[in-house]
Amino acid sequence: MTTLFLGLGRMGAPMARLHAEAFPTRVFDVFPAAIESVAAASAAEAVTDLAAEGADTDVVILMLPTSSHVEAALRGGDGLLVRLRQGALVIDMGSSEPASTRALAAEAAERGIAYVDAPVSGGIAKAETGELTIMAGGEADAVARAMPHLETVGASIVHVGPAGAGHAAKALNNLVSATNIAAATEAVTVAKRFGIEPATMVEVLNASTGMSQATQVKFPQHILPGTYASRFAYDLMLKDMGIARRMADEVGFSPVTRAAFDALSDGRAALGDHPDHTEIARVYARATGIDIDEGHAS
Known part of the structure; x- marks a missing residue:
């Protein structure tokens, strides 16, 4: 099972490193130095061309700043929702707009892709130790599939409701x-x-x-x-x-x-x-x- 982790900022970088300890993980960020840093400090594999990713990816984890960044990564003719195969799982762990999340979850479902919003709380210190609080939104089976991935970075994980509920x-x-x-x-x-x-x-x-x-x-x-x-x-x-x-x-x-x-x-x-x-x-x-x-x- 291969995971593509997007977004290696102050929160995303330690989260990606911890995730790579448990699952084969490929990492990408718009800043090449961030990719190199995470890959050098963990078992994660660096991705240099995001456009080539998706066909052999089972799980995508997003730790991006805003809904617009998430939408840009997933939507459009070259977005990941087009390139991912049926049965893939998308987990948005950033702080996105609930309405946008609901729309993306619906689009993903039409393509046979599960979608979970799972934003985190606890700050950088908890991200570094894997003790974040995670609020998960989505269908119960999708959240269950996401749980092993969430457990690599979270100590308290609550399924709060349907798609968008986590971000709310x-x-x-x-x-x-x-x-x-x-x-x-x-x-x-x-x-x-x-x-x-x-x-x-x-x-x-x-x-x-x-x-x-x-x-x-x-x-x-x-x-x-x-x-x-x-x-x-x-x-x-x-x-x-x-x-x-x-x-x-x-x-x-x-x-x-x-x-x-x-x-x-x-x-x-x-x-x-x-x-x-x-x-x-x-x-x-x-x-x-x-x-x-x-x-x-x-």
């Missing part, structure tokens, strides 16, 4: 994660204004009902020290929040989603190039003049 769950999770950081930052900023030190307020939250992954991990490791080095990009956070907002708009009442997305989108311009998503705290500092990281805290 991922976007909603990241919406909650970002909103938790924003809410905690707001509380800590207000607390400092009233004479409570940021670290003290975080200690209170972590011993009380306001506790979250943001207060337990993001604040002590990245925000209070002022390192902002979680290695998950602010722009990717906004992309996922945007997906969640469009989903929420269909419900008709989502004031928290709208407020969080609008505030963090408006604050993006002040952060410069390639900010980390924990720099949500810097958005508040610029808007209020109150810094809560150790580099600025009094």
Whole structure:
């Protein structure tokens, strides 16, 4: 069984290396250096011409930035959906638009190709250790077929529903994660204004009902020290929040989603190039003049 793994970025590269330990794996990325790096550090085989791939491929794993990248790889006269044989399996592990995923899954089904969306959570650290959380969407038999591949990189794998449900769950999770950081930052900023030190307020939250992954991990490791080095990009956070907002708009009442997305989108311009998503705290500092990281805290 041969797997073609597309997308060797900061998440995809460690995932491909782990996958290659369990299955024959061929790897491709638009950046040749990324291909060479993964192939040199693992049992993966480098692919230099994607147009020649597909006929003898059993499984395709995609770890690409957006739905448009996924659609470009799969659709069209030279897309992989045309070149893959019946019975092949496609697993999209990036953060894609649920509507696009549903459409691609339907197109794949017409060609006798199984399709699973299986986005991940846990960041680069968990990608490197194979302990990611994976939210899988698709038909039960397709998810069962995908499971051995998902288990090479994931420690917690949940089949959340039909095609597109995995990508929906991922976007909603990241919406909650970002909103938790924003809410905690707001509380800590207000607390400092009233004479409570940021670290003290975080200690209170972590011993009380306001506790979250943001207060337990993001604040002590990245925000209070002022390192902002979680290695998950602010722009990717906004992309996922945007997906969640469009989903929420269909419900008709989502004031928290709208407020969080609008505030963090408006604050993006002040952060410069390639900010980390924990720099949500810097958005508040610029808007209020109150810094809560150790580099600025009094």
